[in-house]
Amino acid sequence: MTKLTQLTLTQAREGLAMGEFTSVELTEAYLKAMEEARALNAYVLETPDIALDMAKESDRRIASGDTGHLEGIPLGIKDMFATEGVRTTACSKILENFVPEYESSVTANLWRDGAVMLGKLNNDEFAMGSSNETSAFGPVVSPWRRDGDTTPIVPGGSSGGSAAAVAAFLCAGATGTDTGGSIRQPAAFTGTVGIKPTYGRCSRWGIVAFASSLDQAGPFARTVNDAALLLRSMAGYDPKDSTSVNRPVPDYEEAVGASIKGKKIGIPREYRVEGMADEIDTLWSDGAAWLKDAGAEIVDISLPHTHYALPAYYIVAPAEASSNLARYDGVRYGLRVPGRDVVEMYENTRAAGFGPEVRRRIMIGTYVLSAGYYDAYYLRAQKVRSLIKSDFDYVFSQGVDAVLTPATPSPAFGIGEKVKADPVEMYLNDVFTVTVNMAGLPGISVPAGLSADGLPLGLQLIGRPFEEETLFSLAEVIEEAAGRFPVEKLWWRR
């Protein structure tokens, strides 16, 4: 059965359509793989009964010829997406018993198209983290290890469970959310493909809110084509999210394999940061060379305010988080810890319910929004955000179709290696990805090579608003040239 789980989503879809196997068989193969991989801690909830029911329904629809785009395809869902009747925690103690009475729009779109839910995937608490180590369920272990070394490695974060599950063949694809790099960084760390679409492309309704002006949903997959198939189903207008954009969803699969001849690719000089490993620099040059060989034109560009994106992000995101997380008050849902009066009840509930990173960010957010500091911090950061966006607007107006950068400044690190450091050191992981959220642009991370010690490395392509198709075309060129990077040894299997 191992073979079924190792198919790409695209291959699985063909196999199902041709009747080579059933959705129940495919789903059972994944459920078995999940059971054998509990040491990775990728899933925080397995839903085998729901999965098999959905798979049976899919097989019935396949038999009757009434099939959706993802008919019978088993997926993992990040625990940030509300799933009706299925516990949804954002991997926080404060939501440990929360069972939504509603379904997020993105997951509803996936089920509409015939996909099957295998379970809920681990993430950093409230998606705040870059290594999946802040989860109330404990860290996720990457299926990757350094050569000749059994040190457990982080899968990145916050969508660490999604990235690990896709890389370890524990689902055919997964959902993620990305506020500062939470799809693209873990994708790079695990040799998977992850895309954060343009802000407004996917509905945020029913996704646990972190920083509303930055949050976007997107898929994880083992190939560029698989990611294109998933995004097509996830994206779309939703009247329930006022920032969701009403424009048709293209058939992204058509863009995969399209010619990139004449596309102008910008290489931003500000991304050549101090202390960046040589291997990252080499990977970046290789990426540019592959695109050039396929007919693209490579140009040097400048995005002068890049350096200010991360500090501005660490004002905007905590400020919005502080407001969004005010709803966890022990009254309407979630944990309640008693107190002498209502204020003490709030304070005790929130002290017990939030982990250290979430508490830190709420406090920073509360501080920068407090009386007398709003202009100096939040307003200034939003102005810097305008400057960051104008940097991109300018290069796009000069004919640049996409920007190529490394996805991360380093390969994945060991579990626990960065926990003791200053929080800012962990934040630096997102230095190449936050600019994209700050400007609301689409960004894709595609595997492009291995580090000297055998861990995956990714390249990021940043596109114009709503031009995800260009990103899929370019990413496929990199995938063709670099090859794919599947995990070879399934060492975690019991």
Added chain:
Amino acid sequence: MSVDQATVRRVAHLARIAVREDELDHLSHELNAILEFVEQLADLDVSGVDPLTSVVPVDLPMREDVVTDGHYPDKVLANAPEAEGGFFTVPKVVE
């Protein structure tokens, strides 16, 4: 500017998070490290720059002012830690 322990206590109260006295010291260090990092924004001249309000140029949609949802108190209360007679309950808030 530097965050002292009194400020940490004040911010924690504003955020409605109880903190123990023995946590104040390391919390003030952590918050100062982050604030020091974001302080570099002060180097930039932002005069005449408008703050970003929306990354995608869209008008907020309008809809008819009608009730479109509701009438299921059981669902609304299903996850309440404490509920009684169709209401959320909280500790006494008035004397």
